[in-house]
Amino acid sequence: MLKKTHNLFRNSIREAILRCMKDDKNVILMGLGTDDPKGIFGTTKDINKVFPKRVFDLPTAENGFTGFAIGLALAGKKPIITHQRVEFSLLSIDQIFNQAAKWNYMTAGKKNVSMVIRLIIGKGWGQGPQHSQSLEAIFAHIPGLKVVCPSNPYNAKGLLISSIEDKNPVIFFEHRWLHETFGKVPKKKYRVAIGKGKILKKGKDITLICYSLTVLECLRASKILRYYGIEPEILDLQSLRPLDKNLIIKSAKKTKKVLIVDNGWSFYGISSEIMSLIHENIKSKELRIERIGVLDTSIPSTRALAKHVYPNQILIIKKVGNLLKKKFKNLKKFDDNDFYSDQPYKNFLGPF
């Protein structure tokens, strides 16, 4: 049983949508399966019963319906699109990159596209090459888009409310593994600002920069590191575009040791950008930065291989050890990678 003050990540997504639909009759929820019995992993469940005229199941036409949403936005509506996996949005990249992202620019501000595209990132339990990709970097590359990545139920609700109220196209990444996590979530309407990161734990020895699911991994690693007497600072990016550059630089200046834990491929990834940012802004001989992320390969279905691909808390700790030039004894007792790369929690019996 959850405490009354707490809620599941997936419920906080649902609450944000419900509240925004209640407050603004222009908000429209759309996507394949939005009103189906499972309601997109519970995130949209029964919203169609509350707002029957503003929830739309759609044909399997991702590029088309992203364009329809742009048209709606140009006419003053606020569409929220939901894709059950990130990969389906690739069919609509023309509408997202060429149209939505550039509309305000190419009309010199005469028209803007206010819309949210929810993209769900998969991982584990055999989902394989086309249901496990973390493609945040591609979207974060495009001027005109905003990209946010909540890591817990609190910032999920606050960031989604901010995204729906934003005047621009916002790409809202939800990690499938976070849907069943829980935490403190106020019932009231509140906002988490887009473009702002958050220090989740203060520390003096090293900064761990993370977002989305890797925040959870860093928090796990942090517990173990504290056992070994190391105090890491944990910086949850929350937004990838705009990026909270000041917060990153400030924390890196303080600790001088940084590990970036990328949720996606680190090659040409978010971590590459942050490394550059720090190097461009801090000139210190003491500065040391490393990164860790999904390895440079397509992601296999079998758990026997998938476990080699992802970062995990043990790898995070080992990297921290390298950076701080420390060795950790008996680290093996914390190694749970077989489970952590395949299941979000121990009694998960699949499928996703």
Added chain:
Amino acid sequence: MKLIDNKTKIKLFYEMLRIREIENTIASNYKFQKMRCPIHLSIGQEAIAVGVCQNLKKNNKIVTAHRSHAHYFAKGGDLNSMIAELHGKETGCAMGKGGSMHLIDIDNGVEAAVPIVGSTIPIGTGLAWANKLNNSNDVVVIFFGDGATEEGAFFESLDFASLHNLQILFVCENNFYSVYTGIEKRQNKNRKITKIARALGIGSYHGNGNLVENIYSKTKKIIEKIKKEKRPYLLEYETYRHLEHCGPNNDDHLNYRDKKIIKFWQQNCPLKTYEKKLRKENILNDKILNKMINKIKEEIKKSFDFAEKSSFPKKQLTFKHNYA
């Protein structure tokens, strides 16, 4: 079909003539290197834009594609801000950020023009969907070419428009070419655009796109039908561009189009044939024509002067407008 009165006939002719004169001026001034953006001139294809748009009110929205000049002007798009846009000036309709391929005039219902083939079809469909959600009876017109009917976005949009009873007039201007690639290399000869529409439950009609009066009357009827039945409809009109795909010149020396067919379409130029018809009907004569031309030339000259005098956008505008 109701007869078209003389006033309307003159208006149809004038609008086509005006577009032709503007396009010719853009073409002849292009060499001066002041309009430095790709242009897709509408010369030869004016009748569809004018025949359709003369049935629209100011608040009716249209969306179009790369060859959009005729649609922009036929719908009442502002001349000064269009010419300034081609010159890359701050007074342009998109402050020089869009160029010829992103013409916009919100006040006159020119909602969007983009060069990615077929991409405005779903956006126009979304505008019509918003009309339905707002209980508005307005019709949205979506202009596109034969190439766009090969895109998934075309099928996806027609399917949705049909499913949700959206009030859309889809207008396909079939000029047989996607850049240099002829339709026979892109579509099976038994594949008819009008049949695709019908297969998706949408009424359709195929006609000659160079006969402005026919297009005008047909569109009038179809718009009434769309409003009455609350259903989309597709018009496909065959037409021909006189000049190259992109640029101010003729490119027929490249031999990608049959000389006989080029000649046929030149003889069937929508403007020339209509001029002949109106002269025969004693609606048009040299005096009226010259008066029209003088008026248009004056207006064009002013617009080029306006563009010339306008400033280029300042550096800080580069970074503005990425976000609303």
